[in-house]
Amino acid sequence: MEKVVAAEVEELPKAIVRRVVKDKLSQFSGDGEIIIHKDGLRAFCESARIFIHYLSATANDLCKESRRQTINADDVLKAIEEIEFPEFAEPLRASLDGLRKKNAGKKAEATKSKEAKKRKEDSSLDHEDDNGKNEDGDDSSDPKQKSAGKKSGAGKSKKVNKKKKKVEEEKQDDDDDEGKEHEDDSHGN
Secondary structure, three states: OOHHHHHHHHHHHHHHHHHHHHHHHHHHOOOOOOEEEEEEHHHHHHHHHHHHHHHHHHHHHHHHOOOOOOOOOOHHHHHHHHOOOOHHHHHHHHHHHHHHHHHHHHHHHHHHHHHHHHHHHHHHOOOOOOEEEOOOOEOOHHHHHHHHHHHOOOHHHHHHHHHHHHHHHHHHHHHHHOOOOHHHHHHHH
């Protein structure tokens, strides 16, 4: 029973394999809907799985020859050439470069977005004074302003102000306690 479970784990997703096969076959044939028999799909899945295992084993060997433990894209491209599929190497390289550029663009966008959000939060902190009021003198404890603040992303700054108030109150309590100690000392003498 365990062998069946292990084989199912290694199977490629049939829906994805079907989509890849249909897309590729539709490029070569203009005959409309392409139907893949269940056994044909199973053969495609098994062939793709075996190819992936063979390619990964070859890439792993190349990686070990270089005394590394991590397989990188260059190892895979060299393995494709080594298993005698050099015609796939160049299209794969082009596809990989396109993916890298796309991901780099997304990463740059995300970084810009994070920086803009941080600047916005920092500027909202700068515009509020220690009493919990903003520059306009509006009390930040007003429920209508709280809900508006959440929509504009100012919720974090209100939390910071609450923490500041709490620290100031604790400091005031400490000062009051020290004053009482001094009074007790002067009454005791």
